[in-house]
Amino acid sequence: MGVIDAQAGFAFNSVTGLFYGIIPNRLRGDVVVFDPKKDSLEHVATIPPIYIADASKPLSQYFTAPAISPDGRSLMMIAQSGGPNLPQPPVDSSQVTSGALVHLNIDVSSDGYGQFTPVYGMYEFGQNKDYKQRINKVSMVPLLASTPIGDVIFLVSNFTASAYSVKNNTQLNYDVPAKAFAIAPSNTLDWSKPWGLVDINSNNIDDDDVNAVLGQPAPQASYDITRNEFVFATEQAPDNTWIYQKDGPAVAVNSVDIGVLNSSRGAKNPVAIIRQYGSDYYLLTAGDGPNIAPELDAAAFFEITNTDQLLDRARLSAYWTGKSERRVPVGLSSSRTTGYHFVNATSTIGANQFDNYIVSKFWGDIDNLPVTSNSEFLDTSLESLLQDAGVMPSLIDRYDYNGLARKNLFNGSVNDGYLINGVPAIGGLPAEPRADRYVVSLATLGGKHGHGAIIKYDRVTAEVVSVPLGNATAGFPLGKPLQLESGVVLGGTLNRVNSGVNPQRSNVGVWTLDITTKKIQDFALPDTDSERNDGRWYTRAVNPPKGFAKTKNGQIWGTVVYEIFDPISPFIAGAEYYPYVAGLLSFDAKTGQPSGELYLFGESESILDADFTGAVAHDDKLSFITPALRVEDNGAKGQRLWFVDVNNRDANGRPDSNFILFSPEASSVAAGAWKIPFAAAADNESGDFYVMTTAIENDTEVRIHKAVLGELISSEISISTVVSGPKDGLTDLPGTPLFQASDGLFYYLTNNAKLMLFNPNNSTVTVLADFTLNETITSANGFITEPEQGVIMGIVSDSSFTQPSIYRRAFSFNLDEKTWFTVDVTKNTSVEDQYLGITAVVK
Numbered sequence: 001m002g003v004i005d006a007q008a009g010f011a012f013n014s015v016t017g018l019f020y021g022i023i024p025n026r027l028r029g030d031v032v033v034f035d036p037k038k039d040s041l042e043h044v045a046t047i048p049p050i051y052i053a054d055a056s057k058p059l060s061q062y063f064t065a066p067a068i069s070p071d072g073r074s075l076m077m078i079a080q081s082g083g084p085n086l087p088q089p090p091v092d093s094s095q096v097t098s099g100a101l102v103h104l105n106i107d108v109s110s111d112g113y114g115q116f117t118p119v120y121g122m123y124e125f126g127q128n129k130d131y132k133q134r135i136n137k138v139s140m141v142p143l144l145a146s147t148p149i150g151d152v153i154f155l156v157s158n159f160t161a162s163a164y165s166v167k168n169n170t171q172l173n174y175d176v177p178a179k180a181f182a183i184a185p186s187n188t189l190d191w192s193k194p195w196g197l198v199d200i201n202s203n204n205i206d207d208d209d210v211n212a213v214l215g216q217p218a219p220q221a222s223y224d225i226t227r228n229e230f231v232f233a234t235e236q237a238p239d240n241t242w243i244y245q246k247d248g249p250a251v252a253v254n255s256v257d258i259g260v261l262n263s264s265r266g267a268k269n270p271v272a273i274i275r276q277y278g279s280d281y282y283l284l285t286a287g288d289g290p291n292i293a294p295e296l297d298a299a300a301f302f303e304i305t306n307t308d309q310l311l312d313r314a315r316l317s318a319y320w321t322g323k324s325e326r327r328v329p330v331g332l333s334s335s336r337t338t339g340y341h342f343v344n345a346t347s348t349i350g351a352n353q354f355d356n357y358i359v360s361k362f363w364g365d366i367d368n369l370p371v372t373s374n375s376e377f378l379d380t381s382l383e384s385l386l387q388d389a390g391v392m393p394s395l396i397d398r399y400d401y402n403g404l405a406r407k408n409l410f411n412g413s414v415n416d417g418y419l420i421n422g423v424p425a426i427g428g429l430p431a432e433p434r435a436d437r438y439v440v441s442l443a444t445l446g447g448k449h450g451h452g453a454i455i456k457y458d459r460v461t462a463e464v465v466s467v468p469l470g471n472a473t474a475g476f477p478l479g480k481p482l483q484l485e486s487g488v489v490l491g492g493t494l495n496r497v498n499s500g501v502n503p504q505r506s507n508v509g510v511w512t513l514d515i516t517t518k519k520i521q522d523f524a525l526p527d528t529d530s531e532r533n534d535g536r537w538y539t540r541a542v543n544p545p546k547g548f549a550k551t552k553n554g555q556i557w558g559t560v561v562y563e564i565f566d567p568i569s570p571f572i573a574g575a576e577y578y579p580y581v582a583g584l585l586s587f588d589a590k591t592g593q594p595s596g597e598l599y600l601f602g603e604s605e606s607i608l609d610a611d612f613t614g615a616v617a618h619d620d621k622l623s624f625i626t627p628a629l630r631v632e633d634n635g636a637k638g639q640r641l642w643f644v645d646v647n648n649r650d651a652n653g654r655p656d657s658n659f660i661l662f663s664p665e666a667s668s669v670a671a672g673a674w675k676i677p678f679a680a681a682a683d684n685e686s687g688d689f690y691v692m693t694t695a696i697e698n699d700t701e702v703r704i705h706k707a708v709l710g711e712l713i714s715s716e717i718s719i720s721t722v723v724s725g726p727k728d729g730l731t732d733l734p735g736t737p738l739f740q741a742s743d744g745l746f747y748y749l750t751n752n753a754k755l756m757l758f759n760p761n762n763s764t765v766t767v768l769a770d771f772t773l774n775e776t777i778t779s780a781n782g783f784i785t786e787p788e789q790g791v792i793m794g795i796v797s798d799s800s801f802t803q804p805s806i807y808r809r810a811f812s813f814n815l816d817e818k819t820w821f822t823v824d825v826t827k828n829t830s831v832e833d834q835y836l837g838i839t840a841v842v843k
Contacts, residue, residue, distance in 0.1 A: 007141050007219045009065035009331065010034065010440045010454075012427025013106070015072025019425055019440045020044070020106060022077060023452075023469065027060045031075065031104060034454055036428075036438040039465050041454060044106065045114045047077075048831040051801070052100055052121045055084040059100050059118065064219075065423045066104075067144040067153060073107035074191040076144070076153060080137055084123045087131040089174045096160075098122035098135050101142075101153065101183065103192045112192070115806070120183050120195040122157070136160040136176050141423055143230070145182075145223035152182040152198055154230050154246075156217035177212040178234060180246050214242055220272035220332060220423065222281060231281055231304070233270035241267040243283065243304060267302060272332040274341070276401065280305050282313070282341065286328035287320070299329050299345075301404055314404040318397070319345050325390045331423035337435035339401025342409075342424045344441055347392040351419060351445060357389035358504055362538050362565035370565070371504075371538045373527045378504045378538075382450060383414040385503070394420035396441055396457060409439070409457045409464065414501075416466035417443025417453035434460050448472075450500020470500055474511040474522035479546030479835045480783050484556065489513040489841055490592035492544030492558070496522045508544040510558075512592040515843050525560055525585065526598050533568040539600070540565075541583065546835050547783070548587070549617035551646050556587040559615045559624045562600060579603060582626040584615070584644065584655075599654055602626030602640050614679030614737060618687050620647040621709065623680045625691075638663030638674040641691055645713040656713045664697045669719050670705055672697040680707065681738035681746060683760060690722075690746065690760065692734050702730035704738075704758060704765075722763040729765040735780035736837075742789050743815055749780035753796040755813060755820075769820050771796045771811055780836075787840035790815045795825065795836040810838060 010021035019034040028047035034040070049058035059082035067076045079099040086096045101120040105112040126133035135157040143154040160176040187193040215236030222231050230246040269286035276282050281304040288297045299316040319327040331344040361377055364370030371377050380388075393412030399405065412418045420443045428437030439457040447453030449470030456465045474497060481491035491511050499507035511522040525541040545558030564579040586597035603626075615624040622644040640659040648656045662674040675695040682689050689707040694700060704723040710716060723730055732750035738758060739747050746758040747768075755769040772778040776798040784794045791814055798807040808829045809822040829836060 007064040007139065007331065007422045008444065009141075009422035009442050010425035011066050011068045011075070012425050012438075012440075013068050013072045014070070014427065014429075017427070017429040019427065019438070020066060020068060020075050021425075021440075021442060021454075022047075022062050022064075022066060023442070024062050029062050031066075031077075033106075034440060034456075034467070036440065036456055036458075039456065039467055041467050041469075045104065045116070046830055046832045047102075048116060050079070050082070050100075050102065050116055050118055052082070052118045053084045053123065055082070055097070057082045057085075057097055059083065059102065061099065062102075064139065064141045065425070067142045068106075069144075069191055070146070070151065073105065073110070075104040075106045076142060076191070077102045077104060078138055078140075078142055078155075079118075080139055083121050086123060086134050086136060089131060096136050098125075098137060098157075101195060105192060115192075117192040119185070119192065125157075125179065125181065125197065132176055134176065135179055135181075139219065140217055141220050143221045143223060145230070146225070147223075148228060149198065150184060150188055152184040153195075154180075154182045154221060154223065156180045156213065156221065156232055156234070159216045159234075178215065178217050179211040180213055180217075180230070180232070180244065181211055182230075213244055215240070218270035218272055219330075220274070222273045222275050224275065224281075231273050233273050233283055235268070235270055241270050241283075241285065243273070243310070267300065268297065269328070271329050273304070274332055274334045275336070276303070276334070276339075282334075284329055284332045284343070286330070287316075301399070314399075316343075316345075316406070318395070318406060318408075325349055325392065327392055327395060330421055331441075333424045333426045333439075335426050335436040340436075341399040341401065341404075342426060342439050343397045343399065344394065344420045344422065344424050345397060346394040346420050347390075349390040349392070350421070354386065354389050354391050354445070355503075358385070359565065361504075363567040370535060372529045372536050373538060375538075378527075379502070380504070381414075382446070382501045382503065386414070386418060386445070391419065391445075393418050394443065396420065396424060396439070396455065410441075410455055412443065412446065414446045415448060416446065416464075417455050418446030419444055420455065432460070447500070449498050450503070452500075471495060471497055473497060474520045477511060478544055480548075480785075480837055481839050481841075482548040482550070482556070483515075483839075483841045484589060484592060486590040487515045487842070488590070488592050489515065490548060490556070490587060492546060493522050494544060496524060506540040506542065508541050508560075510544060510587070510592065510594065515841065523593050525583075526594055526596055528562075528583075528598055528600070530564045530566065530579075530581070530600065532564070532566060535566070535568070537564050537566040539563065539581070542580070545585070546614050549615040549622055550589075551617045551622065552619045553647065554589050555646060556589050556592070557615055557617065557622055557646070558585050558587065559583065560585055582624065582642075584622070584624070599644075601642055601644075601657070602659075616679055616682050616689075618682035618684065618689070621645050621687075621713065623682065623689055625676050625679055638665075638668070639676050641676065641680060641707065643689075643707075643709060643713055643717065648713065658713050658715075658717060660707065660717055660719055662693060664695065666697060670703075670721065673701075673703050673705065673721065677734055678737035681740055683744075684740060685744060686760075688760075690738055690758070692738065692748075694733055696725075700733075701725045702733060704730070704763075706760075722760070723758065723765055728763075729767070736783050736794065739784040739786075739792070741786050741792055741815060747784055747792055749782075749784065749794055749796070751779055751781065753778040753780045755794075755811075768818065769811075769813060771809070771820075771822065773798055776800065776807075781834070782836035785838055785840070787838060793838045795829065795838065796822075797836070808836065 010019040023030045031044040059079035061080035100118045103117045122135045125135045137158040157179045159178040183195045184198045185191045215234035218233040234242045268288040271284045283302040287299040298320040301313040303311040303313045327345040362371045396410035398407045425440045426436045441455045444452045448468035451470030454467040476494040478492045493511045496509045527540045529536045530539045542563045543561035560583045562583040581600045584599045586595045642659045644657045666672045673693040680689040680691040708718040735751035736749040753771040757766045810825045811822045813820040
């Protein structure tokens, strides 16, 4: 996210006295609640993938602070992306989505607590009209206003330059203008019901001529309850800042703009308009740079009087450096009871630029060699990295309502929170000794664990408290753990403790649990270097192992996705190429710690839809898959099914290996069968391996293949198709790998939650059970186990048409009796769990 449009933050619940916020990630994020009295932070819900209007792209990019209903029961969030593709001009083939308004039930006494509901798709605005009259994106903070017709949310959509216009630097008539509009709940007692447009300035509520405004809107608008009007700012090149008034609902007159501040006034990059103490407004601008005229280019406050005059009030010289590296205000909140204004100011060199700085160091430049696994750069402190990258610590400042005198409340630091984006939230219950007692902001870098922090300023005590984000103990487990003979349990983790304070290295790893002492630890996965394109490039893990395999010699193995920081391959293979490889790692058989033994296999341009991280063993032979999406020597694309013999090694100690290429080419070894969803399964009796594919050339079809190894791993591998498509009972895609139970037969779940039996003796597939519930969409994605002999278990997920994984159920299936039952495990699992299943451990 850029500096100005990163408007993450919190909203105050005036009923409960709590602050609710969204901790965003690149796709969705988590909703949390902060108690300012206890300084405690609790997780409310992980935002699931939500689908609207039968679209294939789920809602995503929850990058703005939410709004809370006056009754304290509804949290309203803006998703900036997802939903149906919008119409585009004939010269433009871009796929553009516009997101939605989403409701979250935060009433803890309600049965629906924690449930998400999309209530207004932005695609509905101007539906069936010309592309210019649609909404392409909304990144403004939702403004909840109590108007004469009830509560509404006011928004201004983004101005969107056509990809064709940008490319050709002409044809500006293809651009989509910003739109000012308001939406309201259809049921004022239940905000989870659908919302719709309301008339804010004419009877034609989605007409482009009425709603369109010039330029790009500032992230924050204001509502004047006395005059029943919305006031907001936009910036139109070259550096013209427009001030707009839009009449509120139930007003007969049309809206007008009340003025323009051009560059001669020094009003550049508007951030917010907010009601001043009294009847005036303040406009906050971020300014521009690098220049030598702070009187024109520094951040500033302007006053909009009740007679619509525009007055210069104050230049915010504390943020001015005269260089591009400076602080700029990104969020403004005003206390109506005290008149104070609170400003979050952050660095123009932000989180994205910081990430790019680290990658540039990995790559090297004309004066420096690229970073390798023994470089000192990998252990450089976070504080030094931020300073070297030019990232300045953020500030939280208070400005007096009259003279706009500045008082600094918080100066960012690595330990307390370094980079703040978005709006400061203000609030406090009436019983507090001072009105609007607390000011709460979100820092997205720094903090004790390196993953950001909640910053609270207490106006009574004048104290600042930092509540760190991230994990203080091992957590974020992924996949199927393994209990070692020592009793220690070993699993993969998506986020190691304090990994954020060392962003150069991988944040994924493995965790261990000592059953006797209850001690939990996590460990980093080894990094390495890859030699290619006449260079040595740093290579680090990006996905942890989903499972582990034990070979006959007692070694524990896992496969992990590694990324090679090689800047040359994208120029050779295309800009969209990113080199990933599978890493085969060994772990200590007693402690579970990585032993340092690491071998890289295969190469892919993408890790999407690829189960790199599953490995199986039979005797001393391992098997796993890698996508081989680059063109192979024989001209075919597809995936490699690998076999590795850990007992036989070359002169350098690398285990011998061999592979089969599954490709869409009809002349391939499997006659065009490919798209392997999971690692193979080993038959413990015969030593053969069975693998499932889900496509024939470019068509969907499920098949099961048998691979028979020769005496030596290097010998030719025999491959045969034993079950083939619908005629043999394979009608649904697999949702779990094949699992061999104690009866010698194989079981798996389909992605629509049917339990299947594969009998290798007669090559048949049979449906044993269907775990689907009425009026839900039931799915499976994980693994099956046999915790007690003759009983197999797994987990399925139940979804609605708009929200996945509302409920999750564990099933138990008796192999002898062919009976089963399910148990609700929703509270014991998460919608974000990527590989659900049950593993029994012995105490």
